[in-house]
Amino acid sequence: MGILEVNQVYKYFGGVKANENISLSVEQGTIVGLIGPNGSGKTTLFNSIVGTHPIDKGSIKFEGKEVSELPIPVVAKLGLLRTFQQTRIYGKLDCIQNMLISHRHIEKGLLSVFAKIPEELNDKAEKLLKFVGLYQKRKLRAGDLSFGQQKLLELAMALMNEPKMLLLDEPTAGINPTLINGIIDRLIKVNKEFGITLLVIEHNMRVIMSLAQKIFCLAHGQMLAEGTPEQIKNNKHVIDAYLGAE
Amino acid sequence: MSRNKLIGYGLLLVFGLVAPFLFPAFKLQISIMWLLVVLSLTWDTQGGQMGYNSFGNIMFFGIGMYVCSSFHIGMFFSLAEWTEGGGEKTFLHTSLQYFQGLSVGLILSGIVPAIVAALIGYGILGLRGHYFAICTLGLGIAMGEIASGIELIGAGQGMTTPPWPKGIGGVELRSQFYYYLCFALMVITFLFLRWVYQTRFGLVLNAIRDNEDKAEAMGIHTMRYKITGWVISAFFLGIAGGLMGNMIGYIEPTEIAFAGASYGVFMVLMAILGGKGTLWGPVIGAIVFHIFKEGFWIFFLGWQYVALGLLIVLIVVFFPEGIMGWLREKFPERFGEVIDEADRKAQVELE
Amino acid sequence: MNGILLGILFALIAYGMALQWGVMNIINIAQGELVILGGYIAYFMFKAGIHPAFGIIVSPIIMFFVGWFLYKAVISRVVDRDLFISILATFGISIVTQQLMNSVFGSDVVVAQSNFGTLMLFDNSVVLPYVKLFSGVVSVVFALILILYMKKSRLGRAIRATAQNAKAAKILGVDTEKVYAATFGINAALCGVAGTLIAMTFTLHPYIGLPYTVRSFMIVIIAGLGNLPAVALSGVGLGVFEEFADFILGTEFRIAAVFMLLVVILVYRRFKLSKKREYLK
Numbered sequence: 118m119g120i121l122e123v124n125q126v127y128k129y130f131g132g133v134k135a136n137e138n139i140s141l142s143v144e145q146g147t148i149v150g151l152i153g154p155n156g157s158g159k160t161t162l163f164n165s166i167v168g169t170h171p172i173d174k175g176s177i178k179f180e181g182k183e184v185s186e187l188p189i190p191v192v193a194k195l196g197l198l199r200t201f202q203q204t205r206i207y208g209k210l211d212c213i214q215n216m217l218i219s220h221r222h223i224e225k226g227l228l229s230v231f232a233k234i235p236e237e238l239n240d241k242a243e244k245l246l247k248f249v250g251l252y253q254k255r256k257l258r259a260g261d262l263s264f265g266q267q268k269l270l271e272l273a274m275a276l277m278n279e280p281k282m283l284l285l286d287e288p289t290a291g292i293n294p295t296l297i298n299g300i301i302d303r304l305i306k307v308n309k310e311f312g313i314t315l316l317v318i319e320h321n322m323r324v325i326m327s328l329a330q331k332i333f334c335l336a337h338g339q340m341l342a343e344g345t346p347e348q349i350k351n352n353k354h355v356i357d358a359y360l361g362a363e
Numbered sequence: 364m365s366r367n368k369l370i371g372y373g374l375l376l377v378f379g380l381v382a383p384f385l386f387p388a389f390k391l392q393i394s395i396m397w398l399l400v401v402l403s404l405t406w407d408t409q410g411g412q413m414g415y416n417s418f419g420n421i422m423f424f425g426i427g428m429y430v431c432s433s434f435h436i437g438m439f440f441s442l443a444e445w446t447e448g449g450g451e452k453t454f455l456h457t458s459l460q461y462f463q464g465l466s467v468g469l470i471l472s473g474i475v476p477a478i479v480a481a482l483i484g485y486g487i488l489g490l491r492g493h494y495f496a497i498c499t500l501g502l503g504i505a506m507g508e509i510a511s512g513i514e515l516i517g518a519g520q521g522m523t524t525p526p527w528p529k530g531i532g533g534v535e536l537r538s539q540f541y542y543y544l545c546f547a548l549m550v551i552t553f554l555f556l557r558w559v560y561q562t563r564f565g566l567v568l569n570a571i572r573d574n575e576d577k578a579e580a581m582g583i584h585t586m587r588y589k590i591t592g593w594v595i596s597a598f599f600l601g602i603a604g605g606l607m608g609n610m611i612g613y614i615e616p617t618e619i620a621f622a623g624a625s626y627g628v629f630m631v632l633m634a635i636l637g638g639k640g641t642l643w644g645p646v647i648g649a650i651v652f653h654i655f656k657e658g659f660w661i662f663f664l665g666w667q668y669v670a671l672g673l674l675i676v677l678i679v680v681f682f683p684e685g686i687m688g689w690l691r692e693k694f695p696e697r698f699g700e701v702i703d704e705a706d707r708k709a710q711v712e713l714e
Numbered sequence: 715m716n717g718i719l720l721g722i723l724f725a726l727i728a729y730g731m732a733l734q735w736g737v738m739n740i741i742n743i744a745q746g747e748l749v750i751l752g753g754y755i756a757y758f759m760f761k762a763g764i765h766p767a768f769g770i771i772v773s774p775i776i777m778f779f780v781g782w783f784l785y786k787a788v789i790s791r792v793v794d795r796d797l798f799i800s801i802l803a804t805f806g807i808s809i810v811t812q813q814l815m816n817s818v819f820g821s822d823v824v825v826a827q828s829n830f831g832t833l834m835l836f837d838n839s840v841v842l843p844y845v846k847l848f849s850g851v852v853s854v855v856f857a858l859i860l861i862l863y864m865k866k867s868r869l870g871r872a873i874r875a876t877a878q879n880a881k882a883a884k885i886l887g888v889d890t891e892k893v894y895a896a897t898f899g900i901n902a903a904l905c906g907v908a909g910t911l912i913a914m915t916f917t918l919h920p921y922i923g924l925p926y927t928v929r930s931f932m933i934v935i936i937a938g939l940g941n942l943p944a945v946a947l948s949g950v951g952l953g954v955f956e957e958f959a960d961f962i963l964g965t966e967f968r969i970a971a972v973f974m975l976l977v978v979i980l981v982y983r984r985f986k987l988s989k990k991r992e993y994l995k
Contacts (some may be wrong), residue, residue, distance in 0.1 A: 167580065170991050188991070193582035205580070207573035209640070210566070218566045219581050230591055233562045250711040260573075266711060278581060296711060416798050487977075489984040493741055493797045494994045497931055501976040504924065508970035519966075624924075628805060635802070666817060672810030679802045680791045 118181060120145040120282055120314050121166070121197075126175035126185075128158075128165050135161040137338045139175075143282070148308050148315040150329035152322075152349075154359055157335040159318045160202055163284050167199050168192045179282070194221070196281035200288065202318075204267040208260030212251060212270055215259050216242035219274035245273045248303065250296075264291040269300075276307065282314040283307075289324050301327055326350065334358070379546045383539050390538045394610060396653045397549040401603045402626060403633035403645035403652075404552055405596035410631065411639030412565065413592055414572030415488070419499030420600060421627035422506045425620035426479060427472035427601025428608035429516055432524045434471050435464035435609075446517040458528040465525075465609070472605030473598045480597035484590035491575070500623065507621030521615035524608050541610050548606065552599045557642055559595070568592060572640075628675070629656075636678050638687025647686050719850035721953025723915075725946045726853045727908045727926060728933035729860070730901035736939040737877040737897045738793050740800045744784075744808035745930055746923030748902050751811060752777050752909025753918045757824055760913075769910035770852055774903035781902025785895040793894060808923065815920040823919045849911040856907050860900075861942060873897055925969050932976050935983075935994075 119142040128136040136158045143149045151159050165172045168189045177185040179197050187195075207215050217234050220241075224230075246252045249269040254262065259270060268291060275283055288304065289297050301324060307313050319325040325332065325346070332349045334341045336358040342349060349355055379397075383390050402424070409415045436445050440454045456464060483502075490498050511519045527537040559565055567588045570578040578585055608614045618625070629652065637648020655674065659667040682689070727749055734740050742748075755776055756769030788807060792800045864870035875883040876893045884890050912918065933952060937944035952975075959971035980994070987993055 168991070169580075189579045190582050190584045193580055198582075199580065201577075205574050205577040207570050207577065209573050210569055214566060214569075218563075218570045218578075218583075221582060222563065224584075230567075230588060231559065231562050231564050234566070253709045254711075269711060274581070293711070416801075486981040486984065489988060489993065490980055491993050493801060494935075494980055494984075496798065496801055497741070497928075498977055498980045501928060501973040501980075505970050505973035505977065508967065508973065512964075512966045512970070624809070628809070631802065666813075668813035669810055669817065672806050672808075672813055675806030675809060676788055676803055679799055679806060680788060683795075683799060 118178075119143045120180055121316065122176075122178040123162070123166065124176045124178070126162070126165055126177060127173045128161055128170070129173050134338045136165065136172075139335070139338075139340055141333050141340070141343070143314060143316055144331075145314055146308070146312060147330050148304070148317065148328050150325040150332040150346075151316060151318045151335065152320070152325060152332060152355075153335035153341065156337075157358075158338040159335055160286055161338075162335070163199055163286055163318065166284060167197060193278075196279075197284070198275050198278055198280040198282070199284035200268075200271045200275055200286055202286040202290070204264065204271050206259040206262075206267050206270050206274070209258060211258055212246060212255045212262075213239070213242050215270060215274055216245060216277050219277040221278045242277060245276050246270075248276070249273045250299070265293055265296075268292060276311070276313075279311075280313060282316070285315060285317045287318055287320060289319065289321050297321070297324060300324075304328060376550075379550070383542045387535075390542050391610065392653075392657060394538070394542045394545040395607070396650060397545040398603045398607055399629070399633060399649040399653050400549045400646050401552045401599055402630040403637070403649040404556055405599050406630040407634040407639055407641075407645040408556065408568070408592050408596050411634055411641070411644065412560065412572065413568040413589065414575075415491075415589070416496045416631065417499040418496050418627060418631065419501070419503030419623070420596060420630060421621055421623050422499075422503045423476035423480065423597040423600040424604035424607070424626065425503075425506060425510065425616070425622075426476045427604030428614055428620045429510065429604075430475045430601065431465075431468035431472035431605030432522065432608055432614060433468075433516060435461075435468035435525050436522075438464050438467060443515055446515065446520075446522045456525050456528050458531050461525060461528045469602055469605045473602040476597040476601035476604075477594045480593040481590060484593050485586065488586065488589040488593065500627075503621055503623040503627055504617075507617040507623060510616035510621060517614070517616075519616065521613060521619070523613050524611075526612070538610075541606060545603075545606055545610075548599070548602055553642075553646065555595075555599075560642060564588065564591070569640075632675055632678065634685075635683060636685050638685030638690075641687040644685055644687040651686070716846065717954030717957035718950050719846045719953070720956065721950035722850050722853040722857075722946065723908055723911055723949075724926075724929050724933060724952055725949025726857055726904055728930035728937070728945050728949055729857065729942065730904035731927075731930040732934045732937075732939050732945060733873075733897055733904075734901050735934060737873055738789075738894050739797065740789060740793065740804065740898075741797065741931070742901070743801055743804040743927055744811060744923075745901075745905060746926035746928075747808045747811040747815070748777065748781070748905035748923075749909040749912065749926050750918060750920065750923045751780065751815065752902075752906030753913035754815065754819055754909070755906065756910035756913040757918060766910060766914050767848070769913070770856075770907050773906035773910045775906075777906030777909075778899040778903040781899035782895050784902070785898040789898060790891070790894065808927070812920050812923060819920060821920055823917045825913065825917050843915075845915050849915050852907065852911060856904070857942070857946070860904070869893075869896055925972055928973060928976055932972075932979060936979065 121143040123139060123141045126136055126139045139162060151162070153159055164170055165185070166177055168184060168187055172185050175185070176183060179192070179195060182195070184192050184195065184197070207218065210218070217238055220238055222232070243252065243255065246255050249272055251266065251269055251273065254266065259267065262270060268288065272288065289300055292300060304315065305328065308315050317325065317328060329346060331343065332346055333343045334349060334352070334355045341358055342352045342355050344352065382393050386393065406417065406420050409417045409420065433442055436442050439456060439460050445454060487495070487498060487502070510516060516522060567578070567583060570583065571585050571588065575585060604620065608620070611619060614620050633648040633652045634645040635648065636652055637646065638644030656671065659670045663670045727745060731742055731745050734742055752773045755773040756766040759769050759772060760766040784807060788803055792803045864874060872883070872888045872893050873896065875886070875888055876890055880890055929952060933945055933948040937948040955975065956968060956972060960968045963971055983994055
């Protein structure tokens with residue numbers, strides 16, 4: 118059984134079938150891609166998985182545990198995190214503070230809300246900022262960073278939380294093309310060395326083909342195809358979906 | 364702490380301690396000023412630090428005021444009879460009774476509002492943005508209206524607070540006594556909040572302000588922090604209310620206790636004027652505002668509220684970052700904001 | 715019966731607020747004060763010997779310019795900032811207006827006598843002052859006029875376009891500044907009409923503006939921004955509720971009931987939405 122099991126999930130928004138009978142499975146320790154033309158329901162699926170909204174039908178299991186009924190903070194605490202397509206960071210705080218607050222806080226008792234932030238966390242935060250190349254900008258306000266830089270910060274923040282699995286929503290969108298190779302390397306490193314399972318939404322085919330061991334393709338809210346990068350690349354349905362042939 | 368800061372704190376402490384002797388005619392005014400600092404600081408915990416703009420924090424102030432005097436009186440006499448008199452007080456506290464009652468009253472005036480905040484927090488703090496603002500506005504005013512209808516605490520007429528006991532000094536001692544209580548409350552509130560903002564708690568509040576959804580998505584149980592923050596504010600606000608009631612000598616439901624249209628709005632204004640989201644902003648804002656207000660009363664008597672309303676509009680429209688915000692723009696280095704141009708322009712490099 | 719007629723009046727004020735909120739994203743805390751101000755215009759007409767019913771023509775005209783002025787002076791500067799700033803700004807306007815009215819008009823409670831007489835129905839068991847009937851009818855008429863205007867006139871269409879997408883409207887040549895100013899003016903005018911009716915039917919006092927603001931806010935959040943029939947219905951519902959509360963709890967608690975209803979509605983909404991893991995936007 119995979120670390121993430123999505124089973125026959127349906128999600129409607131009024132009359133719109135955003136996700137229809139979606140089933141997929143992600144093996145622990147792998148990198149899996151989620152592709153599909155715009156509007157195919159990829160981000161909706163992410164939202165469903167982490168609990169941003171309830172699903173209408175189906176089941177979502179993380180490490181064997183049903184998570185579709187759980188509130189977002191609880192799911193996050195279980196080790197399932199996601200990044201956002203339109204970056205979400207804490208604009209008025211500086212990068213270091215963004216990192217510090219992202220650390221997973223173990224709550225012990227009533228007064229733990231007033232715990233002071235341990236010094237060691239600062240080192241960890243700086244290390245991770247270096248990892249994504251933002252060390253020099255660590256004292257700047259997060260809101261002043263460019264879109265691409267905010268994306269990197271978001272990645273660093275997620276890593277700070279030491280998740281078991283990370284859902285990445287278009288991690289290279291808006292990133293300077295010269296940096297994309299560096300990002301690919303780092304994501305592979307994150308997967309191999311930190312042991313984090315990755316499920317990645319991507320539009321950049323080059324990126325996803327080099328990253329993923331398995332790819333799922335959505336179209337019009339339904340699962341269109343699944344397979345290895347090679348299989349997907351040559352899958353007629355996938356090609357048609359992207360080129361709009363209907 | 365840097366030398367400058369220590370000197371600054373020291374000066375303020377000294378000023379606060381000797382003020383009643385330097386400006387004996389203004390004791391009451393300065394006492395109120397310290398209470399305004401408490402009002403503005405506690406508002407900022409929700410408004411500036413957490414991004415939840417409450418127009419109803421005054422309800423804790425009012426509850427505290429009523430609780431303090433109700434117990435102060437009720438411990439020794441019949442509250443109903445006291446308020447029925449409407450001014451004819453035939454009850455007099457002995458010195459011991461007065462201070463016993465006041466101590467109990469003040470402690471409860473902090474605890475009861477805190478409990479109220481804890482109880483309604485889950486419902487009310489689930490609202491966001493303008494809904495939270497207007498809901499709290501409604502709550503604050505509703506409480507004033509409800510208090511106006513309860514006979515036991517004097518209904519629309521309100522009630523007088525216990526007079527200073529005979530035999531232990533007169534007006535001088537009384538005003539000095541309350542002055543130091545107000546100053547002490549302000550100092551305690553300030554130090555407590557200063558400590559809190561340096562812990563993870565403070566950072567969580569800021570995270571909630573900047574992006575509540577992100578905070579939740581990162582595993583923070585935001586509701587716990589929201590409620591805790593409100594409870595803290597309610598506690599200090601309640602005690603401030605208790606003190607204010609005793610200093611004025613008279614509690615009236617809609618103008619003095621649940622003064623939604625005056626102090627309820629002032630606390631928002633003071634924090635914004637000084638710079639919301641900072642520690643010193645609300646303090647400076649409260650002091651400056653108080654000076655303005657007293658000035659308006661003297662120079663614009665009859666039109667002081669109009670002037671005050673105009674001030675609100677002017678601040679909101681032209682000066683929303685407040686004094687601290689303006690200072691930050693002018694002297695960023697003083698605030699630890701190291702804007703190294705090289706850093707700012709640097710491209711991200713991944714080797 | 716009272717409640718229904720009262721409710722129609724509330725709905726009129728609420729529609730003005732909804733208009734502003736939808737077009738410019740401004741929640742006007744001073745709405746109640748504008749109503750009262752409009753009422754004072756009618757009162758002064760009454761004092762001057764003119765029958766206040768003509769206020770329904772005069773008041774909106776004057777109030778339109780008041781609204782236009784307020785827009786240019788204050789609101790235009792806070793339109794594109796966040797909602798909290800606009801709430802505070804309109805709060806400031808509300809305080810200034812309240813206090814100005816107090817200083818200029820005095821704080822006595824006044825009425826603009828209409829002397830319309832009363833209508834007796836069902837063997838004198840139902841007593842209906844004509845003035846209340848008049849209020850109800852006028853409110854409905856004005857609401858209809860407004861709907862027609864918004865549908866047919868160029869300005870009306872411009873307003874609706876701006877409400878849907880201000881940027882697009884601008885590109886297509888709509889002068890959004892003018893639209894915003896006009897919207898605020900129309901809202902003020904509506905308040906003027908409502909104020910006149912209130913001056914004749916009830917009482918005027920510089921400080922009773924806020925409850926009207928809260929009522930219209932409540933109606934708007936229940937009914938939603940675009941939906942006129944819903945606004946009318948919610949308004950009526952509120953009017954009936956208030957009469958009930960007055961009857962059961964006593965007049966001293968009437969205002970408290972209104973504010974508490976607001977709290978109850980918001981909290982109820984909050985819990986219902988949280989089931990879907992959403993929140994009120």
